Amino acid sequence: MERRLQLQPRLQLLADMVPEGCRLADVGTDHGYLPVYLLQRRRIRGAVAADIGAEPLAHARRTAEAYGVEGIDFRLCDGLRDIAPDEVDTVVIAGMGGETIITILEGAAWTKDGAHTLLLQPMTKAADLRYWLAVNGYNFTEERLVWDKNYLYPVLRVTGGGTPQALTERQALTGVALDNDPLYREYLTQQADKLRRTAEGLRRSAKPDAQQRADAAEALAREIEEKRDTL
């Protein structure tokens, strides 16, 4: 009998958000679980599984073999550098820091064309990523949250071709399209708690602008808590 690949919650949410029947690029595929899962269930038409490292790519090949999945285009490449825009309509970049995701998108201006769906799952610096996306005219069509191994992760679905806009600090930190997510309150609490810890650290600092920055962090924490308390 065919072995069915099961996913952990973070990758499962990403898989659920991938449009049915799409041609997928999974950038930084590593183990290759996402394209293997989707192809095994015939949820997508094809996949480029890309990674900058030969060893992760070999791991992805082993996963495909183990689950009897054929037809994945394994590609050793940095970001989207060797992936042509007309090869895929959906791009997943998951499990990397927000800065790395930004660098990959900076190197692939075609992702702004409005014809591609991007699913982005930053492990860190989600606020920087949201800010960069908005300033570069990507539209946030959906954001969702998922708990996995004691961490709360955001997943962003964006398309390019919108009007560039600057997000407020609160929007960048707490999301633009998360209001209806069942985990939104928890996410707001986490962000406010982080700001309060930052403020506490700054209060102990002798740096000239530390007290002002602590005031700003506390004000933002209050703003986020007030928003949370209206939900």
Ligand SMILES: C[S@@+](CC[C@H](N)C(=O)[O-])C[C@H]1O[C@@H](n2cnc3c(N)ncnc32)[C@H](O)[C@@H]1O
């Ligand atoms: C932590 S793994 C994430 C794997 C999978 N995407 C996930 O979410 O579970 C990060 C992978 O991204 C790859 N990676 C890092 N920078 C990359 C880049 N610029 N281009 C392609 N792959 C990259 C690494 O080699 C590694 O395999």
